[in-house]
Amino acid sequence: MRAAMRPFVRLGWACLAASFFCPATTRAEAVTVFAAASLTEALAAVVKVYEPASGDRILFNLGASSTLARQIAAGAPADVFFSADAAKMDELTRAGCIVPPTRCNLLSNALVLIVNAHEGAVIFKPRDLAGPAVRRLALAETSTVPAGIYAREFLTQAGLWEGVAAKVVATGNVRAALAAVAAGDADAGIVYKTDALISKDVRIVHEVPAAEGPRILYPVALVKDGPAPEAARRFVAHLATPEARAVFARFGFLSAE
Numbered sequence: 001m002r003a004a005m006r007p008f009v010r011l012g013w014a015c016l017a018a019s020f021f022c023p024a025t026t027r028a029e030a031v032t033v034f035a036a037a038s039l040t041e042a043l044a045a046v047v048k049v050y051e052p053a054s055g056d057r058i059l060f061n062l063g064a065s066s067t068l069a070r071q072i073a074a075g076a077p078a079d080v081f082f083s084a085d086a087a088k089m090d091e092l093t094r095a096g097c098i099v100p101p102t103r104c105n106l107l108s109n110a111l112v113l114i115v116n117a118h119e120g121a122v123i124f125k126p127r128d129l130a131g132p133a134v135r136r137l138a139l140a141e142t143s144t145v146p147a148g149i150y151a152r153e154f155l156t157q158a159g160l161w162e163g164v165a166a167k168v169v170a171t172g173n174v175r176a177a178l179a180a181v182a183a184g185d186a187d188a189g190i191v192y193k194t195d196a197l198i199s200k201d202v203r204i205v206h207e208v209p210a211a212e213g214p215r216i217l218y219p220v221a222l223v224k225d226g227p228a229p230e231a232a233r234r235f236v237a238h239l240a241t242p243e244a245r246a247v248f249a250r251f252g253f254l255s256a257e
Contacts, residue, residue, distance in 0.1 A: 027230075028054070028055035028056050028231075029056055029230070029231035030056070030059055030227075030231070031056055031058050031059065031231045031232050032059045032060075032061065032079045032080070032227065033058060033059065033061070034060075034071065034072060034076070034078040034080065034082070034223075035068070035081075035082040036062070036065045036068070036082060036083060036085075037062050037063055037064065037173045037174060037175045038084055038109070038147070038194055038195055039062070039082060039084075039218070040060075040062050041198055042247060042250075043058075043060065043082075046238075046244050046247050046248075049243070049247075050235070050238055050244075054235075054238070056231045056234065056235065063172075064141070064144070064146070064172060064173040064174075065083040065085045065088045065145070065146050066085075066088060066141075066144040066146070067172075068081065068083070068088075069081070069088040072097050073091075073092060073095055073097055077226070077227050079223055079227060079229070079231070079232035080220065080222060080223060080235060080236060081220070081221055082219075082220040083146070083218065083219055084147065084192075085146030085217070086105065087146075087149075089103065092223075093221075097223060098221045098223060099221060100221070102236060103219055103220070103221035104219065104220060104221075105217045105218070105219045105256035105257075106219065106239060106248075106256055107248055107253045107254065107256055108215070108217060108218065108253070108256045109193060109194055109218070109252075110193040110207055110208060110213070110216070110254070111150055111151060111154055111191070111192065111208040111216070112190070112192070112193045112206065112207045112208065113129070113188060113204070113206040114181050114188065114190070114202040114204055115188050115189075115202065116181055116182065116187075116201065116202060117182075117199075117201050119184065120187070120203055120205075121133040121187040123188060124206065125205075125206050126154075126155070126206060129160060129164045130160060130163035133187065134164075134187045134188045136167060136180075136186040136187050136188075137164055137168050137169065137187070137189065137190075138168075138169050138177040138178075138180040138181050138185070138189035138190075139151045139169070139170060139171070139177055139190055140171055140173055140174045140176070140177050141170045141171065141172065142168065142170065145172070145173055145174070146216075147173070147174035147190075147192060148170065148171075148177075150214045150216055153214045154190070154208055154213045174192055174195055177189045177190075178195045181201075182201035183201075193207060193252050194251055194252040194253055198251075217256055218256065221236070222236060
């Protein structure tokens with residue numbers, strides 16, 4: 001079994017060495033977190049408990065990791081970057097925008113093939129995407145957005161990309177791909193499992209086994225020269241606690257270890 005599929009385990013001190021969570025001795029601040037759209041509900045649940053306990057206020061900018069990375073590189077006032085793709089974090093690290101010692105790979109995910117829950121295409125496996133039942137395939141943009149990059153990598157490895165490329169309806173992020181299938185604007189889509197689980201309007205018809213798909217990582221780190229570095233350290237430390245990890249697991253996320 002691949003490491004990304006193991007149950008949540010204790011994260012190492014590398015994730016926590018730079019900080020600790022101690023609200024009684026800290027001053028409340030606002031923390032701006034740039035986070036992948038697929039983390040929306042899970043982070044909201046984490047913050048619902050964290051804000052009252054810490055006194056800090058957590059502000060989110062949610063979207064495609066590629067877009068968020070460009071914004072940070074351009075000088076956007078972010079304190080934390082929580083990416084759905086290690087490559088985007090690598091780019092910002094090389095650009096000197098990230099505090100390297102604070103980085104850790106916190107979460108993983110899985111890809112799933114979805115159809116509309118009510119009038120979806122009759123398909124059962126990835127190779128069916130090349131058949132007549134699917135005219136429009138919703139994917140996040142396959143050259144820049146992590147979910148789309150992962151989907152294209154899987155389809156290429158499976159020998160299916162050339163047969164479906166002309167059917168792809170590219171969207172700005174994974175939530176838009178989910179919405180296209182939920183609304184019936186696409187016959188099928190490939191999204192993260194965590195996204196599919198939050199929608200009653202889509203149905204999972206196939207989950208890509210870990211051994212057959214790309215390794216999906218969600219790294220988190222402090223942004224260099226962020227407006228609230230100490231509060232950001234407290235929040236990143238909290239994301240690695242058993243309490244926060246239990247919330248992520250409840251929303252379907254896997255441990256990256």
